Amino acid sequence: MAQGQFIPPKRTLMGPGPSDVSQRVLDALSRPTIGHLDPEFIRLMDEIKELLQYAFQTENALTMPVSAPGSAGMETCFVNLVEPGDKVIVCRNGVFGGRMLENVERCGGTAVMVDDAWGRAVDVEKVKAALEANPDAKIVAFVHAETSTGAVSDAKAIAELARQHDCLTIVDTVTSLGGSELRVDDWGLDAVYSGTQKCLSCIPGISPVTFSERALEKANNRGSKVQSWFLDLNLVTAYWGTGAKRAYHHTAPVNDLYAFHESLLMLKEEGLENSWARHQSLHEKLIAGLTVLGLTVVPPEGERLAQLNTVMIPEGIDDATVRGRLLADYNLEIGAGLGDFAGKAWRIGLMGSACTEDNVRFCLESLETVLIDLGADVEKGAAVTAAFA
Amino acid sequence: MAQGQFIPPKRTLMGPGPSDVSQRVLDALSRPTIGHLDPEFIRLMDEIKELLQYAFQTENALTMPVSAPGSAGMETCFVNLVEPGDKVIVCRNGVFGGRMLENVERCGGTAVMVDDAWGRAVDVEKVKAALEANPDAKIVAFVHAETSTGAVSDAKAIAELARQHDCLTIVDTVTSLGGSELRVDDWGLDAVYSGTQKCLSCIPGISPVTFSERALEKANNRGSKVQSWFLDLNLVTAYWGTGAKRAYHHTAPVNDLYAFHESLLMLKEEGLENSWARHQSLHEKLIAGLTVLGLTVVPPEGERLAQLNTVMIPEGIDDATVRGRLLADYNLEIGAGLGDFAGKAWRIGLMGSACTEDNVRFCLESLETVLIDLGADVEKGAAVTAAFA
Numbered sequence A, B: 001m002a003q004g005q006f007i008p009p010k011r012t013l014m015g016p017g018p019s020d021v022s023q024r025v026l027d028a029l030s031r032p033t034i035g036h037l038d039p040e041f042i043r044l045m046d047e048i049k050e051l052l053q054y055a056f057q058t059e060n061a062l063t064m065p066v067s068a069p070g071s072a073g074m075e076t077c078f079v080n081l082v083e084p085g086d087k088v089i090v091c092r093n094g095v096f097g098g099r100m101l102e103n104v105e106r107c108g109g110t111a112v113m114v115d116d117a118w119g120r121a122v123d124v125e126k127v128k129a130a131l132e133a134n135p136d137a138k139i140v141a142f143v144h145a146e147t148s149t150g151a152v153s154d155a156k157a158i159a160e161l162a163r164q165h166d167c168l169t170i171v172d173t174v175t176s177l178g179g180s181e182l183r184v185d186d187w188g189l190d191a192v193y194s195g196t197q198k199c200l201s202c203i204p205g206i207s208p209v210t211f212s213e214r215a216l217e218k219a220n221n222r223g224s225k226v227q228s229w230f231l232d233l234n235l236v237t238a239y240w241g242t243g244a245k246r247a248y249h250h251t252a253p254v255n256d257l258y259a260f261h262e263s264l265l266m267l268k269e270e271g272l273e274n275s276w277a278r279h280q281s282l283h284e285k286l287i288a289g290l291t292v293l294g295l296t297v298v299p300p301e302g303e304r305l306a307q308l309n310t311v312m313i314p315e316g317i318d319d320a321t322v323r324g325r326l327l328a329d330y331n332l333e334i335g336a337g338l339g340d341f342a343g344k345a346w347r348i349g350l351m352g353s354a355c356t357e358d359n360v361r362f363c364l365e366s367l368e369t370v371l372i373d374l375g376a377d378v379e380k381g382a383a384v385t386a387a388f389a
Helices: A023-029 A039-056 A070-081 A095-106 A124-133 A155-164 A213-220 A233-240 A254-270 A272-292 A319-330 A357-373 A382-387 B023-029 B039-056 B070-081 B095-106 B124-133 B155-164 B213-220 B233-240 B254-270 B272-292 B319-330 B357-373 B382-387
Strands: A012-014 A062-066 A087-092 A110-115 A139-143 A168-172 A191-193 A207-211 A308-312 A332-336 A345-349 B012-014 B062-066 B087-092 B110-115 B139-143 B168-172 B191-193 B207-211 B308-312 B332-336 B345-349
Touching: A012 A345, A012 A357, A023 A254, A039 A062, A039 A207, A039 A254, A062 A070, A062 A233, A070 A095, A070 A168, A070 A191, A070 A207, A070 A213, A087 A095, A087 A124, A095 A110, A095 A139, A095 A168, A110 A124, A124 A139, A124 A155, A139 A155, A155 A168, A168 A213, A207 A213, A213 A233, A254 A272, A254 B254, A272 A308, A272 A357, A272 A382, A319 A332, A319 A345, A319 A357, A332 A357, A357 A382, B012 B345, B012 B357, B023 B254, B039 B062, B039 B207, B039 B254, B062 B070, B062 B233, B070 B095, B070 B168, B070 B191, B070 B207, B070 B213, B087 B095, B087 B124, B095 B110, B095 B139, B095 B168, B110 B124, B124 B139, B124 B155, B139 B155, B155 B168, B168 B213, B207 B213, B213 B233, B254 B272, B272 B308, B272 B357, B272 B382, B319 B332, B319 B345, B319 B357, B332 B357, B357 B382
Parallel strands: A012 A332, A087 A110, A087 A139, A139 A168, A168 A191, B012 B332, B087 B110, B087 B139, B139 B168, B168 B191
Antiparallel strands: A062 A207, A191 A207, A308 A345, A332 A345, B062 B207, B191 B207, B308 B345, B332 B345
16 A cells, blocks of 8 residues: 555534534644643643633532543543442443443443433433432443434433432533533532543544542542553542642643643633533524425434434435535535444534534535435425525 | 643653654644544555554554553553453563553453563563463563663563463563564564654654454453453454444544654654664764763663663752753753652653754753753763764
């Protein structure tokens, strides 16, 4: 194979993430590398922690980015909190709940599954029943924003129930952070992980996490060592800790953290509530347009994420053909269905920097053209008209 | 705390890594983000695998970057290969051998330690004795290039012994890859991990690994699930695998991989043997200069890494004062001692893009000036003269 410099195409990223990364973040990313123990870098780390506390709406002292993707953020929560023999209630309404089950089992825990249909929110009543039936449960794990289905669950209500039953919560906010209302402290969430490549529009590769005092108490009083050296909070916090002295644990992804800092700064400049409102407002326009194109949204109203729109592919339309055409003719990426939805649904993201009026228009126009080409009975221009009526 | 855009100082990085990242790599890093399942990205992944096979001198099909720092590359080797109850011979002659012990224990394995003095190579005779005394050992784990001491061990000889005793090898090449002779296939190494931020002069954050067929056979025939979901090779290879179809596992660090590809391309352009020779030749010059400054190299001749020079701090000179002055007055970073060497030694890196004649000169002049200021009895200019005589 001939190898040469790689010049990527310029895509518009409207899948389930990564989303479009702004030039500001790319510029920050490519500033000169400095050492991971440089005093200037320590200062940057402190700023990142503060900005991330704002994004998560928390005062948790342990609020930091894990030096690896969201799956490692998930694993950080599970390996530190789940001890062999612990009973964990796991809510599963999509791919990522299933991944939580994998994590519980690999930590030697026992999972009690609360299953809901793909595309639906977690049923709070079922969680209540599971908690009542399992008084020895120690943790409730659930996904706030299911990236595989576009459904949002009532994190506040689930966390409240968990506290009433003296359980900790582990919460996946990979797709919600920055794009949907999320209040870690007000809602009483205990161990929360997220991603950078969704509504923060940073490059993929690191995973923000935050831990409550209650969660740390369990982690610090374990009877057994954390099975992962790399993700052991007792060790990681010596580097990311609050003291002036930082002990080497691993070499931090210095440039990625420049970019992460910039993306958090942009979020703060816009204001968290403004960002949530922007996602919601453009989501409504996108859905109005997609409906005209004959696409039906999977989650019912009230359970829909603004930033990730899962829609059923119309009868007779081939999934791969359409996505291939959008990529080849328009440099537009939308997401394929995952798991149960493979080949049956598309996931259209409106995340962070990619969540703009221009992108809603562009996506509707491109998709409309391709669908008309493939025989759909739609009037040219109808989707954008419906969206921006 | 006031938060604003972060503009890092422009340092010269001559510590234990990260090393100076070239503008070419930084430019690649900041190209527009595309999706981790984009056909163009899959093509990039295939090129990365080929270039990495060249860097490792291997034809191993499973040769890829783990999406996390070197510590996670280490953990990938251990969690996939060590099963509960497995006996592992661990060679420890610095910090990273100790970290291997941690990994073995957290995987439920039993470690047999082969200890050598800090700053010395692993004693091959001791490894032989340990293998003979432990016929039930399954794995020999050792560090090729000890980043904490600057010592290089005879990877070829240790691997040969391990094979004779039907053991697999797990080998840390974090600091050797690209800077010292390393021949994975010729030497018969089985599970090898490295870092990007040393002699490849790429940004920190990903960890190249390669696995022999023998290693994969053990990983694929485990009786128990790999304890880490994120690092489970059975799952990761569905994404990094050789087939045309790639299954989603986690979101790859897209931009980091642009940079990694570029750094591998630069290594191939220079030629591996030329890169090894450049490191060796400038190391000899640096050492000639440092000797004049009264600094003594820790490892004996024949056990010294070219790219990481650990030198004892002269009597009466304060470690932190000197490193602080170099950073403040010259924007020059050299490394502190680690573990047993904290406060007693410096680690001066000559890695990748930072391994240049200009940098050797700059480092010697800066250090000389600071030491003379602090009362050292050295003639101004003597170090550079000795180096380039």
